[in-house]
Amino acid sequence: MPSDNPYYTRAPPVPKSLGTKDPLFGFLPRTITGKQVLAAMKKILETRKKLPVFGQMDEFLKMFTNNQIIIMVGETGSGKTTQIPQFVCYSDLPHLNKGQLVACTQPRRVAAMSVAKRVADEMDVSLGKEVGYSMRFEDMTEPGSTFLKYMTDGMLLREVLNDPDLKRYSTIILDEAHERTLATDILMGLLKNLAKRRSNLKIVVMSATLDAQKFQRYFSIAGPNAPLVKVPGRTHPVEVFYTLEPEPDYVEAAIRTVLMIHRAEGPGDILLFLTGEEEIEDACRKIKLDVDDLVKQDPDSVGPLICIPLYSSLSPEQQQHIFDPPPCPRTPDGPSGRKVVISTNIAETSLTIDGIVYVVDPGFSKQTVYNPRIRVESLLVSPISKASAQQRTGRAGRTRPGKCFRLYTEKDFMIELEEQTHPEILRSNLANTVLELAKLGVTDLVHFDYVDAPAPESLMRALELSNYLAAIDDDGALTPLGAIMADFPLDPQMAKMLIVSPEFNCSNEILTIVAMLSAPNVWSRPPNKRKEADQAKALLTVSDGDHLTLMNVFNSYMNNKHDRQWCWNNYLSQRALQQAENVRSQLQRTMERYEIELVTTQDERKLWQNIRKALVCGFFMQVAHKEGEKNNYLTVKDNQGVSFHPSSGLDSSPEWVVFNEFVLTTKPYIRTVTEVRPEWLLEYAPNYFDLSTFPHGETKRALLRVQKERALKVDGGASNGRNSPASDLPAKKRKKTAPS
């Protein structure tokens, strides 16, 4: 996406770091001497020179000069992320060619931003000018000036959709390729292909050691293997301990281990990996109680200890606590204090905590698994891979030699753990990916040159969905509607619903609902304030459907002028609501590009009905039908038994509902549920609800009854007989009447 596009906002400059590591630390304006400046320059250069990768500059540049694609392997602390892109700039000299850029992708936003800042400092240029970064909602680049751009991998993937040749880039560096994010995997496939078309494009793939061979073989376009540059890391040794027997209860074992370390090991902070919010908060409470007991028994030998939880739904301010210093000894010469950070796998890659000397690794994490047969993504607690275990271990050796306690046997590590975590492309719903590839003209999705090919069944499921949504025709080619859908940063169901919503005179409302569904959960429910939070939620609930409740929350937030206190009083996350507002305006700009009108219906009852009709146009494959008297529902066609998620505010138990997602936690649940009428299913999704091919059962019988009633009505002249909007492009100019 070009940076001169008004679609993106410029973020305020990142404030200069005041840390003691900053080469300008202690500098006071208008008092600087030449000696100070030289010292700062020397300091920057010396830090760079100490990086292992610096010694291999010449080797890298030779390899880079002579090859189009190279693989670069560097462990943590090698300096590859900050240095290699600079080396490439010295080689490419992109600033001589106006508008030319070197890009370096990162899987995470924070990394793109902080690395760009560091590199701007090293090159002595200002961030956002010569060196910049680009990610969703934040473009810190200047067209014409920026020649080195750090960006998220998803951002570059978006950019390819509109400029398949990526002509502005002289070199593209894919960093952290071993993480195998969906976006990086697709980019690898596309870039391998693009390299054949653009001989002047260079590609550098940077990864951890284990995967190098795989990438070398995959990118072997000029020989049996793509050339490799290998740089050692710079970390401290970590001693690894295993349990002798498998631990039946890993949380209990983890707590025991933390206490053991606290009593018996020397100073240094602890990092414990658990799987989720509840488990973490629980462990924090238990450890605190146990330590209090220990201190009571033996105050002279047990130091104070603080527990700090870390998971993604905490606010950035709360996350900052991981950098708090450990507590002071209770008496000047008493036993030293210790900090325990209890974290999800967010601390495995995304956040580094200095001062960690001990890691406790029970060997589990929550992972999404996709089951294409029932079209369901679910979160499961699963054993981690060897690569993950090593990554966790490494977190103990950032500042000095450390210890890692693995709560499983060495035999289990050797035999039971997989080498690598399965790449995301093998574990995901590919609906978005299929549209993106189709937009790039990839028609044979099964034979696309993937690093790891997804299961054909996953692709078939995604193609089937796209076809029912009329985004892809029966020959697998993208329809004009599909081309528009691919441009929205949304799941195809939501894109479809948004694009057809002007037909129902409710695009204004659907835009809000889609934005809310794309944002993080807005409801906060603190464990000690559950009742109050539920009461506050009840006041904002619209009993006709959870989608309408989401809309109501957003509108109330706007009516209350984004008030912080109002959010707080109503147990709502202001961060999530702000995010929804951001998404909403981004989507609105995309709508404007395609002249999709923003319209509404005045009559409130009609409006709600229209909204539900638009929902059906996108989510007709996610419909459940009530079976029997109680809260028992069966999903249509798949016949999966489901219940409403406890968070649902829908109280009337209607016969037919659409749902936004299926979640498998303690039970199969459907979350965010709204009542719909069965005749809409037949009218707006006739292909999917073709009863002649429908599985037999109560659902089919109910639909047949509806069909019969409809036929009678048509004879009475109630239907206007026009085409269903579910298969059409939106009409640009429409009458302001809602369809009957």
Next chain:
DNA sequence: AGCATGGAT
């Protein structure tokens, strides 16, 4: 009846 990662657009 009982709310469950983390990353991206």
